[in-house]
Amino acid sequence: MDSVFRALADPTRRALLDALFSDDGQTLAALTARHDMTRIAVAKHLRLLEEAGLVVSRRRGREKLHFLNVVPIRLIHDRWVSKYTEGWAAGLVDLKSELEDTMEEVFEIYIRTSPERLWEAITDPAIRARYHFGAGVESDWAPGSAYALKHPGSESPLVEGENLEVDPPRRLVQSMRAVWGETASAAGTSRVTWEIEPVGDSCRLTVIHDQLSPDAPDELYGGWPMILSGLKTWLETGEELTTPGSQMYGDH
Structure with missing residues (x-):
């Protein structure tokens, strides 16, 4: 910091x-x-x-x-701001850009962990639910296979898509269709890329959310800083962050 x-x-x-x-x-x-x-x-x-x-x-x-990259600002918020005021979260992650006919959002964070443990945290449903607003991910992780992000015990997914590229523990590329609400569903299919690079005793994790339509709603990508901040906290301390309501899933 x-x-x-x-x-x-x-x-x-x-x-x-x-x-x-x-x-x-x-x-x-x-x-x-x-x-x-x-x-x-x-x-x-x-x-x-x-x-x-x-x-x-x-x-x-x-x-x-x-x-x-708003993730470091999110970490400052979690460490220094949230305990004094809860109302800043939405403003810190309300970020939009337009590149040609699609948008691309890039988020980067350093986590003190191994690539293998970080990959497990991304792909294991129980661990994923610890930092992804309570939602776990289900898949067999074969290239071309389907995946779904859903709350435990729920039959209805929040996100669904295809594993386009699976290269553990370095790179995961997925199509993403948000289905948690009408506004999110109307945005169509985008793409999320997870890139893991070892740096000393840590890993640099870069998440690229691209192929977003220029009018994609903030809820589609606005939650990534909170998710990555929660992932870092979980892997480094074993604790869960208590963050304001989800910016990716609306009221879900």
Whole structure:
């Protein structure tokens, strides 16, 4: 958290985060054009934001795009804000961007655990329910197989889809159809990619939720920071987070 607070202490870096909040997935050139600074100076600030985990960069063809990662802010909320006020959660994760005719949301978090244990936490229904708003995931995890996310004892799934790519304990790609409500169902099928990379005694987990329609409701992707924060807490402490109501499942 110290690196996050240091990164946020600089007004220029806060301005860059604001720019990505307004229009996520920008190139270095686009961000430089918004500020009265050299390209080198902007690149230096972006590097510090990436080191703090507040910005994630991804290559798309010849371009390097920069995305706002709200997970560290979510962790600050869970550690420092939620015990004083419960009303900030919705505002911290109300994030939207438009890339061509679809949206892409990128979330990144570091967890002190092994790739194997992290993979188990993602795919084991009992563990998943500990941090995914009480919903476990059911599948045989074969490539091309179906999966469903549902509450224990319920026959009706909240999410269903197909395991497009299964490469334990490194990468899981799934189609996602939200069926918990009319608004979510109307958004159609999107895609969720889980990428696990060992870093020392920890893992960097990146979740990419893409192929979202430009008018996809926030409830479709707004809960990821809470889910990943809960996953980190569970794996590192064995405790469950008590978070405000689900932003992915509406009233369910």
